[in-house]
Amino acid sequence: MKKFLPLNFIFILFSLCFQQALGQVNNANSVINYFRKMVKLRKDNPVLVYGKYTLFDKNNHKVYAYTRELDGQKMFLLLNFSASNAQANIGSITTNAKVLLSNYKNSS
Numbered sequence: 001m002k003k004f005l006p007l008n009f010i011f012i013l014f015s016l017c018f019q020q021a022l023g024q025v026n027n028a029n030s031v032i033n034y035f036r037k038m039v040k041l042r043k044d045n046p047v048l049v050y051g052k053y054t055l056f057d058k059n060n061h062k063v064y065a066y067t068r069e070l071d072g073q074k075m076f077l078l079l080n081f082s083a084s085n086a087q088a089n090i091g092s093i094t095t096n097a098k099v100l101l102s103n104y105k106n107s108s
Helices: 007-026 031-044
Strands: 052-056 063-070 073-080
Antiparallel strands (some): 052 063
């Protein structure tokens, strides 16, 4: 019976993947840690789950902008799906807004 891949190759591949994963866990700016922050933000704010949804700039294919409102709390979410800077037509929704989570270095 012929093996598909030699056992030592599988072990080396697993070892490399494991080492890379450990590097991600220890890096505060890694994708896995950013995802964890998003999950925590959602868990800590029921408005993000149960709030009334309102879409902004619906015809803009580069960004996804919307609000969620619940019990007097309002959160505005703006996601850029393009590889470059993008603009969104959102009016004055960001007046007095505070950035809670971003993966851009200069966002405020």
